[in-house]
Every structure is written in structure tokens, then in C-alpha cells.
Amino acid sequence: MGLKLYNTLTKAKEDFAPLDPARVRMYVCGPTVYDYAHIGNARPVIVFDVLYRLLRHLYGADRVTYVRNITDVDDKINARAVRDYPGVPPVEAIRELTESTYAQFQKDVADLGNLAPTVTPRATEHIAEMIAIIERLIAGGFAYAAEGHVLFHVPADADYGKLARRSLDDMIAGARVDVAPYKRDAMDFVLWKPSTPDEPGWESPWGRGRPGWHIECSAMAWKHLGETFDIHGGGIDLVFPHHENEIAQSCSAFHTPIMAKVWMHNGFLQVEGEKMSKSLGNFVTIRELLNDWPGEVLRFTMLRTHYRQPIDWTVRGMEESWRTLDDFFAIAADAEPSGLGAGVLEALEDDLNTPRAIAELHGLRQDPAALSASLQLLGFLGESAQSWASRRPAADVDAAAVDALITARLAARKAKDFAASDRIRDELAAMGVLLKDGKDPATGEPITTWEVKR
RNA sequence: GGCCACGUGGCGGAGUGGUUACGCAGCGGAUUGCAAAUCCGCGUACGGGGGUUCGAUUCCCUCCGUGGCCUCCA
Numbered sequence: 001m002g003l004k005l006y007n008t009l010t011k012a013k014e015d016f017a018p019l020d021p022a023r024v025r026m027y028v029c030g031p032t033v034y035d036y037a038h039i040g041n042a043r044p045v046i047v048f049d050v051l052y053r054l055l056r057h058l059y060g061a062d063r064v065t066y067v068r069n070i071t072d073v074d075d076k077i078n079a080r081a082v083r084d085y086p087g088v089p090p091v092e093a094i095r096e097l098t099e100s101t102y103a104q105f106q107k108d109v110a111d112l113g114n115l116a117p118t119v120t121p122r123a124t125e126h127i128a129e130m131i132a133i134i135e136r137l138i139a140g141g142f143a144y145a146a147e148g149h150v151l152f153h154v155p156a157d158a159d160y161g162k163l164a165r166r167s168l169d170d171m172i173a174g175a176r177v178d179v180a181p182y183k184r185d186a187m188d189f190v191l192w193k194p195s196t197p198d199e200p201g202w203e204s205p206w207g208r209g210r211p212g213w214h215i216e217c218s219a220m221a222w223k224h225l226g227e228t229f230d231i232h233g234g235g236i237d238l239v240f241p242h243h244e245n246e247i248a249q250s251c252s253a254f255h256t257p258i259m260a261k262v263w264m265h266n267g268f269l270q271v272e273g274e275k276m277s278k279s280l281g282n283f284v285t286i287r288e289l290l291n292d293w294p295g296e297v298l299r300f301t302m303l304r305t306h307y308r309q310p311i312d313w314t315v316r317g318m319e320e321s322w323r324t325l326d327d328f329f330a331i332a333a334d335a336e337p338s339g340l341g342a343g344v345l346e347a348l349e350d351d352l353n354t355p356r357a358i359a360e361l362h363g364l365r366q367d368p369a370a371l372s373a374s375l376q377l378l379g380f381l382g383e384s385a386q387s388w389a390s391r392r393p394a395a396d397v398d399a400a401a402v403d404a405l406i407t408a409r410l411a412a413r414k415a416k417d418f419a420a421s422d423r424i425r426d427e428l429a430a431m432g433v434l435l436k437d438g439k440d441p442a443t444g445e446p447i448t449t450w451e452v453k454r
Numbered sequence: 455g456g457c458c459a460c461g462u463g464g465c466g467g468a469g470u471g472g473u474u475a476c477g478c479a480g481c482g483g484a485u486u487g488c489a490a491a492u493c494c495g496c497g498u499a500c501g502g503g504g505g506u507u508c509g510a511u512u513c514c515c516u517c518c519g520u521g522g523c524c525u526c527c528a
């Protein structure tokens with residue numbers, strides 16, 4: 001049936017076809033790295049990783065270019081660097097800070113089962129490209145320099161507001177924008193701003209300064225994907241102003257009608273029914289969750305909700321995911337993958353309908369090979385069934401003692417002393433051990449396995 | 455105030471103008487010495503009120519509720 005994706009630009013699900021049939025190009029806005037990443041940061045990473053895997057499956061692994069940037073210059077980073085690296089020159093200080101927070105982020109997302117993107121550019125390594133775009137914008141009459149700043153002149157872009165669907169009048173009416181004296185229009189936004197000596201700064205035609213937030217993505221997408229490309233993704237909160245401004249910058253600089261063909265946005269995440277915020281004390285980092293839960297449990301929980309829907313992140317949801325994955329791992333982890341489930345692929349091609357894909361997975365339980373292949377397409381089954389089973393927190397259970405009791409119970413059962421047998425089972429239950437009786441398929445002899453109750 | 459999402463059975467969560475989503479939990483059955491595990495089966499839900507229609511959970515209007523954006527934010 002072919003891939004269909006919902007496009008924020010048109011508010012419709014569209015058939016997807018790459019601009020260049022030979023390759024697919026995707027850009028996703030990554031995090032601003034100044035501290036541990038939170039679970040909300042994980043959502044776009046996981047969602048677009050599934051899309052990346054799907055595109056690789058459909059178009060070939062070497063024909064998809066996936067760029068996910070990190071923002072490593074920003075006022076929160078600057079402030080944190082001043083605090084943590086006193087006396088270090090500012091550009092080096094933010095580099096040291098983001099070097100460590102970025103390494104942490106990479107580890108977090110790898111543990112969530114995400115493939116590494118093709119390129120993970122940093123803003124600070126693309127200052128030259130940013131300056132080049134800003135110069136083109138000035139030359140084209142879309143931007144102007146004033147008091148060490150360079151500003152994008154919003155009224156110069158007739159298409160401004162197309163993505164977020166806002167008219168300039170609406171924006172001005174509800175505006176709480178900075179009204180700076182050097183701005184020609186209240187909506188104009190900063191491309192470049194001057195830095196004081198203790199702030200990070202780079203030499204530019206407008207003096208030593210640093211970039212505004214939006215220009216970095218225009219620069220990095222241009223450098224690694226070209227003037228136009230296929231898919232641009234990120235959280236729904238980025239639609240305005242970040243993505244709107246990126247479009248304005250790139251389209252104006254390169255005189256193109258589009259920056260990316262398809263704009264995709266994932267929904268927000270709440271924690272236990274409440275907005276996640278540091279003040280509410282429910283701010284959950286990926287690292288904290290990974291201490292208690294396997295990465296695949298977090299990944300599965302994320303994919304149980306369609307990416308455009310809001311998701312309520314709960315412990316109960318993670319528990320349910322873990323149980324389901326236990327089942328899938330037991331069936332499929334050691335199976336040779338083959339014959340991807342058709343229903344799974346169809347669901348994913350329908351705007352990444354992962355909940356439906358998961359429903360299809362349940363239908364594949366009688367087909368371990370297809371279940372395995374399908375789970376792998378979604379980025380699961382990163383370990384053996386045995387290794388997965390051992391991820392349950394080890395209770396204080398003495399395995400040798402348990403085995404001894406089970407042997408005794410088997411003897412009692414053989415002797416038809418069921419009172420004794422049940423007594424031993426109760427004893428084990430009190431220790432938190434759950435028994436499963438069965439028969440050896442070869443000999444027909446009764447055998448008993450056990451696991452820690454949860 | 456402006457703009458925009460969402461509201462589905464006990465819970466999670468798809469989808470659709472008229473036939474079972476699916477999963478978890480629950481219940482019944484098979485199995486078992488009894489259980490557990492497993493297998494089979496069962497629920498008949500779409501926020502309130504109007505309207506369009508032969509028929510709406512699905513389309514339109516409106517009300518209520520929740521959340522988001524408009525300022526840094528995935």
C-alpha cells in the first residue's frame with residue numbers, strides 16, 4: 001500500500017515519495033544538552049527511530065540519511081557552564097559541559113534500542129554555515145543588522161505562519177514578544193546576537209557574537225541534507241516558533257518554496273496524569289528509569305500510543321509492557337527471524353501506527369519467526385530469551401534451596417503425598433517463588449520450573 | 455484573549471457512517487491430584503445536548519472537561 005505520513009504542513013495524511021528517488025533525507029531536532037535528558041526527550045528519538053528503521057526497510061539501509069542534531073549553545077547551557085566550569089574560557093566551558101551531557105544522552109538513547117543516526121551534528125561546529133545563511137538573508141532583503149544583532153524581518157516573508165497556521169495579526173494580538181528598540185517589527189526574531197566577553201562567542205561580520213536558536217537547524221540541515229529534503233521531525237511544541245522560523249530562514253535564503261516536504265510532530269507526554277515539571281517533582285530522567293526498567297520496556301511503553309497522541313507515562317503502563325515483552329521474548333527471542341508480518345508493516349506504513357502494529361504482533365504468537373522479524377523491525381529483541389528473563393530484579397531467593405525443595409516436592413507427588421507436596425509449594429510461595437509444573441516432552445516425566453513472583 | 459489537539463468498555467489503546475480491534479485485568483471452560491502456566495470462550499464501550507442521515511461512536515453545531523501552543527521547552 002505504500003508509506004503514508006501525516007504532514008503538519010497540510011494537516012493531512014499523504015502518500016510519501018522522496019524528492020530524490022535514490023535517497024531519503026530526514027532531519028530531527030534533538031535536545032538541548034545541559035543536563036540529563038528526561039523521558040519526554042526520549043519520545044521523538046524513539047518515534048523517529050522507528051520511522052528510520054521503516055524507511056531503511058522500504059528504501060534500503062544505505063539510502064536513508066538521518067540527521068539528528070544537538071544544540072550545544074544556548075543560554076541555559078551558558079549559565080550551567082559558568083556555574084560548573086569557573087575560570088574556563090566560555091567556548092571551551094560549554095564544549096566541556098556539552099561533551100559530558102551529550103555522552104550521557106547518547107548512552108541513554110542507545111539503551112532505549114535506537115540506532116545511531118547517520119549524522120549527529122553540533123550547532124557549534126556549524127557557525128560558518130550559519131553566518132553564510134545569514135549573509136544570504138541580508139543580501140536578499142530578509143534580514144538586517146542592528147546594534148550588533150542580526151534579525152530576520154518577518155514581514156519580508158509572505159509565507160510566514162504557514163506551518164503553525166497563524167496570521168501575523170493573530171500573533172501580534174496575543175504577542176508577548178520582546179519589543180527591542182532595534183527591531184523593525186515586533187515579530188522579527190534574532191539570527192545573531194552579540195556576546196559579552198564572558199559569554200561564548202564567535203567572530204562574525206557583525207562582531208563577536210552567537211547564533212539565535214533557530215538558525216542552527218537551518219544551517220545543519222543545509223550542510224548535511226541540502227537546501228530541501230524530505231522529512232523534518234520533532235516535538236509538537238517546536239511547531240511554533242522554532243520550525244516556523246526555520247522554514248522562514250531556509251526558504252528565504254535558498255529561494256525555495258519548501259524546506260522539508262513533510263513535517264512530523266510527536267505529541268506531548270504527561271507523567272501519571274500530570275504535566276511533567278521540576279516544580280511538581282515528577283520530572284523523570286531517562287537514566288532514572290533505566291535504573292529500574294529495561295530499555296525495551298520504556299521503548300515498548302512509548303510505542304503503545306500513537307506518536308501524535310498525548311501519552312500518559314505511568315508505572316502501571318511500564319509493568320504491563322514488561323509482561324507483554326516477557327511473553328514476546330519467550331516466544332520469539334531465540335527464533336530465526338523470517339517473514340515479516342504483513343499486518344505489522346501495513347500498520348507502520350499507515351503513519352507509523354505502532355499501536356496497531358503491536359496488536360498485529362499479538363496475532364503472530366503462533367509464528368515465532370515472523371514475530372521475531374517484526375519485533376526486530378521495531379527495534380526489539382536486542383538479547384536472548386534467557387538474558388531477558390534474567391533482567392527481573394533478583395529477589396533474595398536461594399536457587400539451590402529452591403531446587404532442593406522442588407526435588408522434594410516431586411518426590412512427594414510421585415508418592416501421591418499431596419499434602420506434603422502442597423506444603424512445599426506454599427513454602428516456596430511464601431519465599432516469592434512461583435512454580436510451573438509440566439511434563440518432559442521426551443520422557444513424559446513430570447518436571448517443575450519456577451520463577452520469581454512479581 | 456487568540457490558535458490547536460483530545461475525551462472510546464474496570465484499565466491501556468486502535469479504528470470506522472451500518473459487521474469482533476487488540477492487550478491487561480475479570481469471569482466461564484479445557485487441562486491439573488489441587489494449583490500455576492497454557493489453550494478455548496465471554497463483555498458489547500464510544501463526554502452531554504442538538505442536527506444531517508434509512509442509520510453516527512464515526513459528519514456538522516453547541517456545551518462541558520482535559521491538555522498544548524502563543525515566552526525557553528520533545
